[in-house]
Amino acid sequence: MNDFEVISFLLEGDPSIQYQTRKYLLGETEAELSGLRQSISKSGWGRMYLDAQNEDLSFGKGFYAHKWTSTHYSLLDLRYLEIPRETESLVMSVRDITKNCRAGDGGVTGTRGSKHSDVCVNGMFLNYGAYFHMEDEPVKTIVDLLSSQVLPDGGFNCQDKSTHSSVHTTLSVLEGFLSLIRYGYTYRIEDIMRMKRTAEEFLLSHHLFRSSTTGDVMNENFIQPAYPPRWKYDILKALWYFADVGIPFDSRMEDALLIIEKLRTKDGTLLKGKTISGELHFRMEEGKAGRWNPMRAMRVLQHYARLTVNE
Numbered sequence: 001m002n003d004f005e006v007i008s009f010l011l012e013g014d015p016s017i018q019y020q021t022r023k024y025l026l027g028e029t030e031a032e033l034s035g036l037r038q039s040i041s042k043s044g045w046g047r048m049y050l051d052a053q054n055e056d057l058s059f060g061k062g063f064y065a066h067k068w069t070s071t072h073y074s075l076l077d078l079r080y081l082e083i084p085r086e087t088e089s090l091v092m093s094v095r096d097i098t099k100n101c102r103a104g105d106g107g108v109t110g111t112r113g114s115k116h117s118d119v120c121v122n123g124m125f126l127n128y129g130a131y132f133h134m135e136d137e138p139v140k141t142i143v144d145l146l147s148s149q150v151l152p153d154g155g156f157n158c159q160d161k162s163t164h165s166s167v168h169t170t171l172s173v174l175e176g177f178l179s180l181i182r183y184g185y186t187y188r189i190e191d192i193m194r195m196k197r198t199a200e201e202f203l204l205s206h207h208l209f210r211s212s213t214t215g216d217v218m219n220e221n222f223i224q225p226a227y228p229p230r231w232k233y234d235i236l237k238a239l240w241y242f243a244d245v246g247i248p249f250d251s252r253m254e255d256a257l258l259i260i261e262k263l264r265t266k267d268g269t270l271l272k273g274k275t276i277s278g279e280l281h282f283r284m285e286e287g288k289a290g291r292w293n294p295m296r297a298m299r300v301l302q303h304y305a306r307l308t309v310n311e
Helices: 003-010 015-025 030-039 044-051 071-081 088-100 119-131 136-147 167-182 189-205 235-245 251-263 292-303
Strands: none
Touching: 003 015, 003 292, 015 030, 015 044, 015 292, 044 071, 071 088, 071 119, 088 119, 119 136, 119 167, 136 167, 136 189, 167 189, 167 235, 189 251, 235 251, 235 292, 251 292
């Protein structure tokens, strides 16, 4: 398949795939896509997630039980689907979390009475919480918490007493910051922008996947994109973030972009990648072929002028 045939293949997929293909690859406006976006909550994967929601607005067995059917990861997946932000049951689910799943440090947690919360979980929560119209008060306590967790190298780590940042945690926090910025939250915005810049530099200083000491690949999973990524890091998830925030090409992205180009198969697609083990509501994609990774890769490659599909 050539790139236009791949686009046709993507447009035969779930409404969420169709929507993001037309938005990110074909450059259509939100006004043009309004009806299609609404359909994400009415059919396909979006509807299947909503049908799995419990009467009390939770998913699975609660906030963090079990992976990946919990409220936390279900809301994160729905945010990645770009289901309509105003979906009432999801807005109310986020408000329930901010009311009933708080730790003593101001973050969110699935452990009642806990004094401490996880930095990575808080980053992911900001990502979907801001998307689903979370209120201002929890934003303030979580931003205050995260601002106290920046490590000397500019990133974040969910492990206590760490001296070196984690790419997993750092990218999760970056996605959370981007969501706050994009959806109009202004609390400590200058501090958020500063933390965002240093965290981005941390990832780039590693060329997105290389050890800062040896230059070797830090983890083979980092160069084998999976979807949904959940909390786990890989180069396609990182490059999507950089494209999404509009950061221009940096030479330290080059090796990662070359890997993505090489992962494209002879027919122009990508394999759907590994499925991260754990309990699921359902499988989005069966077999070896998939649409998420090809769409994500094409958006990244198009942003960084490695291909053109919207002329």
